[in-house]
Amino acid sequence: MGLSIAAAISLYGVSFGALSTAAGMSLWQTVALSALLFSGASQFAFIGILASGGTGAAALGASTLLSGRNTIYAVQMKALLNPQGFKRLAAAQITIDESAAVAMSAEDPVEQRRGFWGAGIACYLFWNLATVLGALLGDVIADPEALGLDGAVVAAFLGLLWPRLKSLDSWALAVLAALVTTLTMPLLAPGLPVLAAAVVAVIWGLTSKGRRT
Amino acid sequence: MSLWLWVLAACAAVYATKLLGYLVPEGWLRHPAVGRVSAMLTIGLLAALVAMNTFSADQTVVIDARLGALAAAAVALLLRAPFIVVVLVGAATAAGIRALG
Numbered sequence: 001m002g003l004s005i006a007a008a009i010s011l012y013g014v015s016f017g018a019l020s021t022a023a024g025m026s027l028w029q030t031v032a033l034s035a036l037l038f039s040g041a042s043q044f045a046f047i048g049i050l051a052s053g054g055t056g057a058a059a060l061g062a063s064t065l066l067s068g069r070n071t072i073y074a075v076q077m078k079a080l081l082n083p084q085g086f087k088r089l090a091a092a093q094i095t096i097d098e099s100a101a102v103a104m105s106a107e108d109p110v111e112q113r114r115g116f117w118g119a120g121i122a123c124y125l126f127w128n129l130a131t132v133l134g135a136l137l138g139d140v141i142a143d144p145e146a147l148g149l150d151g152a153v154v155a156a157f158l159g160l161l162w163p164r165l166k167s168l169d170s171w172a173l174a175v176l177a178a179l180v181t182t183l184t185m186p187l188l189a190p191g192l193p194v195l196a197a198a199v200v201a202v203i204w205g206l207t208s209k210g211r212r213t
Numbered sequence: 214m215s216l217w218l219w220v221l222a223a224c225a226a227v228y229a230t231k232l233l234g235y236l237v238p239e240g241w242l243r244h245p246a247v248g249r250v251s252a253m254l255t256i257g258l259l260a261a262l263v264a265m266n267t268f269s270a271d272q273t274v275v276i277d278a279r280l281g282a283l284a285a286a287a288v289a290l291l292l293r294a295p296f297i298v299v300v301l302v303g304a305a306t307a308a309g310i311r312a313l314g
Contacts, residue, residue, distance in 0.1 A: 036224035056219030067230040072251035074234020092232040148308030151282030155303020161259035177257040178264035201257025205250035
């Protein structure tokens with residue numbers, strides 16, 4: 001399962017490499033983002049904000065805020081696996097949507113451990129390989145949009161969101177967040193609309209809990 | 214050179230967000246609001262990313278081939294297609310619409 005997920009995100013990694021170089025990042029800056037930052041949504045946000053004329057500070061802020069998700073995964077992985085010492089440092093680096101999702105979908109502790117490390121390491125290797133490939137291809141291909149790479153990114157984010165849309169409540173929030181993002185896009189600096197949606201989501205989480213108790 | 218500084222700062226900041234979760238005292242996690250807010254935050258952020266990547270162009274809202282990619286991806290997801298197929302459908306649809314248009 002870890003391997004198939006890693007293979008699945010590879011195309012996404014190729015798109016990242018291609019779009020990153022198209023956004024004006026060098027090959028090595030692109031590689032650094034995949035090897036050191038290693039969190040797809042944050043990487044896309046970083047280059048997306050720079051590409052649309054945003055500042056480095058806005059790119060840093062949005063990519064860090066988007067990684068708030070990973071903090072929550074890390075908390076959950078601590079509860080499941082509780083890695084210590086060097087293993088904890090390594091686990092932190094590969095704590096992403098995919099590795100956390102595979103670990104959380106397993107029932108017994110052995111499968112959880114195997115799922116987390118298997119998916120995490122496979123994703124790390126495939127993602128970085130794909131990034132280099134995309135960055136090199138991106139240099140050759142003048143127009144990644146002709147290949148539909150931007151369409152691939154839209155589809156990938158929807159694919160990540162989809163399994164979480166299990167209730168009317170979650171659908172309503174997703175639509176509201178998308179609406180807030182779209183409506184504030186012409187008004188706010190690049191990257192900030194996503195943060196506006198995040199604020200709406202936090203308020204939603206706090207108030208809907210209140211409604212239920 | 215200053216772009217490199219932002220790249221490395223972002224790498225350090227994101228790693229810190231990941232490590233932070235492993236350092237949180239377990240007692241904090243028991244509060245029910247934490248789980249609820251984090252689940253909602255994930256949905257809100259991913260939905261915002263979908264919207265941003267579908268409609269954004271130079272700080273304006275545009276409707277183009279990416280909306281077709283979104284619709285095609287949704288159909289693929291409704292048909293329970295695996296993730297890689299969904300991504301390929303999105304790319305093929307956007308490329309196809311551009312080739313035709």
